[in-house]
Amino acid sequence: MPELPEVETVANGVDQRVRGEVIESVWLGSKPEPFKTSPDEMASVLTGRRIERVYRVGKHIVFDLAGDLAGDEEKSGPQWIVHLGMTGRLLVSAAKVPVPSHTHAILRLASGRELRFVDARRFGRLAIHWPEVKTGAARGFQGPGQEPLTISSEDFSSLFRHRKTAIKAALLNQKLLHGVGNIYADESLFRAGIRPTRMAGRLSKEQLGRLRAALQTVLRHAIELGGSSVSDYVDADGVRGFFQLEHRVYLRGGQPCLVCGTPIRKMVLAGRGTHYCPTCQK
DNA sequence: CATGTTTCCTGACAGC
């Protein structure tokens, strides 16, 4: 399941491959489920645009598109927003490469290659975002929450203050921090020594400080290793990441804790498989 | 508003 490090890896890979490319034509699958914007509108907005830059915001991949169809104006253009959901992939392929099953969108590029959105489980979403022009500068897609990698200690702590839900559920809430999913929630809570079930609003300042540091360390390390390849995640080249080798609790239920040897416990919390060490996490 | 529950979807896997 792509989370922040996997989405960052994909966005960077796609950026390297398609930055500066012009979208010549667009095909969108007949089923409308994956689209927040109607297929007709999406196709008409994308067609003829130049891709200026591709990057990550939360778990979303953002394509900055040229503001006018000639692409030589400074006014800011629309953005194409891609959310990979559980099984979504963005592939850059030569046109002659067979189109995989479950392909929902194909952007044909001026170079002759194609950018393809493939998603077996259809949890992914595509949308057009128009930067809102308020006082002067246009404001691009911001995502639902705050960035885990750059948030200050003060802002991080205030996110959880007075919150009565479990800290793990709060970490998964994209309106607070965006980009954190099941793997990195479990891994950062283990490294911070905090039980996933602890009420968010009852954590001490020290615990919240440890949690922020652990989360940022884990996310940065995972980005360096190309993300975690569990189930079928691969990057834009079909290459697997390696952070799954660094997992200390995720999917390790019943196996000994790498620190103290106690069997890792597995439970369901916030509807998700949740893994923790009952000795190391208080 | 805050929090909990249900739903979507299909590949993978267990069990027969």
Next chain:
DNA sequence: TGCTGTCAGGAAACAT
């Protein structure tokens, strides 16, 4: 071998 049943999980919709 091949069928059936169960599970996983991000986020929106719905319920409390």
